[in-house]
Amino acid sequence: MRTLDELDVKGRRVLVRADLNVPLDGETITDDGRIRASVPTIKTLVGRGAKVVVCAHLGRPKGQVNPKYSLRPVAARLGELLGQEVAFATDVVGDSATSTVEGLQDGQVALLENLRYEPGEESKDDAVRGEFAAKLAGLAELYVGDGFGAVHRKHASVYDVPGLLPHAAGGLVVAEVEVLRKLTEDTERPYVVVLGGAKVSDKLGVIANLLTKVDRLLIGGGMAYTFLKAQGHEVGNSLLQEDQLDQVRGFLQEADERGVELVLPVDVLAAVTFAADAEHDVVEATAIPADREGLDIGPKTRELFAAKLADAKTVFWNGPMGVFEFDAFSGGTKAVAQALIDSEAFTVVGGGDSAAAVRKLGLPEDGFSHISTGGGASLEYLEGKELPGLEALED
Numbered sequence: 511m512r513t514l515d516e517l518d519v520k521g522r523r524v525l526v527r528a529d530l531n532v533p534l535d536g537e538t539i540t541d542d543g544r545i546r547a548s549v550p551t552i553k554t555l556v557g558r559g560a561k562v563v564v565c566a567h568l569g570r571p572k573g574q575v576n577p578k579y580s581l582r583p584v585a586a587r588l589g590e591l592l593g594q595e596v597a598f599a600t601d602v603v604g605d606s607a608t609s610t611v612e613g614l615q616d617g618q619v620a621l622l623e624n625l626r627y628e629p630g631e632e633s634k635d636d637a638v639r640g641e642f643a644a645k646l647a648g649l650a651e652l653y654v655g656d657g658f659g660a661v662h663r664k665h666a667s668v669y670d671v672p673g674l675l676p677h678a679a680g681g682l683v684v685a686e687v688e689v690l691r692k693l694t695e696d697t698e699r700p701y702v703v704v705l706g707g708a709k710v711s712d713k714l715g716v717i718a719n720l721l722t723k724v725d726r727l728l729i730g731g732g733m734a735y736t737f738l739k740a741q742g743h744e745v746g747n748s749l750l751q752e753d754q755l756d757q758v759r760g761f762l763q764e765a766d767e768r769g770v771e772l773v774l775p776v777d778v779l780a781a782v783t784f785a786a787d788a789e790h791d792v793v794e795a796t797a798i799p800a801d802r803e804g805l806d807i808g809p810k811t812r813e814l815f816a817a818k819l820a821d822a823k824t825v826f827w828n829g830p831m832g833v834f835e836f837d838a839f840s841g842g843t844k845a846v847a848q849a850l851i852d853s854e855a856f857t858v859v860g861g862g863d864s865a866a867a868v869r870k871l872g873l874p875e876d877g878f879s880h881i882s883t884g885g886g887a888s889l890e891y892l893e894g895k896e897l898p899g900l901e902a903l904e905d
């Protein structure tokens with residue numbers, strides 16, 4: 511991949527694809543880690559006299575304008591972190607974007623509105639995506655791919671635009687790839703992967719491949735219930751990917767055949783509803799009442815997972831063990847994070863919410879070997895898959 515140093519950016523409009531997909535509570539950013547991670551590349555471009563046009567997505571508005579997913583609060587925070595104003599375009603490739611970009615002087619920065627307001631961004635139809643990509647590319651002269659958390663998405667801003675403009679990889683992408691490569695080459699064993707979170711259907715897909723690489727797979731968070739159900743247990747109202755039960759049964763069997771230890775929760779915090787103050791009890795994972803939902807792993811599981819991590823030499827963790835945003839259901843995530851901190855292994859945490867959880871729970875970030883901005887992206891990298899956003903940056 512060409513790096514920033516190989517692009518002559520002075521006086522030129524540079525489109526930077528960043529991952530600014532941060533958690534919001536209304537308009538308040540609850541964790542700005544991904545914005546902070548994007549700052550060095552933007553600062554470098556500013557320092558070299560580029561006109562910097564940042565583009566990014568927030569959440570999943572599915573091709574529709576939805577104020578709930580506006581990047582406006584992110585523009586304000588980015589401005590604070592950069593120490594300079596960030597002009598905000600209220601659309602992606604419309605009049606506001608055009609005039610905002612035209613108004614940029616050398617060393618100034620603009621942020622476009624949420625890319626995913628445009629149906630062309632995520633379209634599976636190459637022509638539709640290509641049409642949108644051409645409009646986006648038309649705003650700039652050069653392209654920098656720096657949104658590591660989104661490089662696994664074959665989206666217009668990630669995959670198609672770099673094909674239309676001279677391009678380079680930003681510093682964040684280069685740094686992330688360098689660390690993750692260590693996990694794929696001469697991995698020290700035991701190699702343990704911990705999976706949780708809520709993007710169950712997305713991330714179940716990576717398991718087939720991980721089973722060929724890891725020694726142990728610990729499954730918690732919203733991911734665990736599809737496994738428990740596949741084993742024939744009641745999971746009540748817990749997060750469930752009903753249509754992938756057969757696939758998961760296949761994983762259970764394959765893990766067995768390959769001698770991979772697949773470790774599931776043995777107890778969970780089962781709540782009456784999805785709320786911060788929800789009434790809840792610790793129940794056996796095999797006996798979740800039909801009217802309850804599992805919102806965290808239970809105390810016995812925390813001990814079990816910590817024991818399974820104790821002798822690891824390499825650990826990758828993606829996805830919180832529970833709804834850590836609610837204090838009552840953050841204990842499992844904290845226990846797993848602490849087990850990684852206590853371990854002598856090479857430990858990598860990946861994912862927007864996983865990294866946010868580490869910070870929210872007041873854990874030391876330097877207790878991990880690396881905190882990656884990518885969740886799904888890191889997992890797919892570890893699978894050894896060719897990632898569209900990295901492929902597009904290759905010369």
Ligand SMILES: Nc1ncnc2c1ncn2[C@@H]1O[C@H](COP(=O)(O)OP(=O)(O)OP(=O)(O)O)[C@@H](O)[C@H]1O
Binds near residue numbers: 831832862886
């Ligand atoms: N048992 C559960 N039920 C419902 N939601 C859960 C449960 N456990 C965890 N979650 C939720 O999972 C979310 C995070 O999942 P996600 O898969 O998005 O992780 P991530 O670290 O952000 O990775 P990525 O970067 O790929 O998005 C959190 O908001 C958390 O509340």
Ligand SMILES: O=C(O)[C@H](O)COP(=O)(O)O
Binds near residue numbers: 887
């Ligand atoms: O949060 C993430 O993992 C990235 O920003 C990608 O978001 P997505 O899973 O909605 O594509």
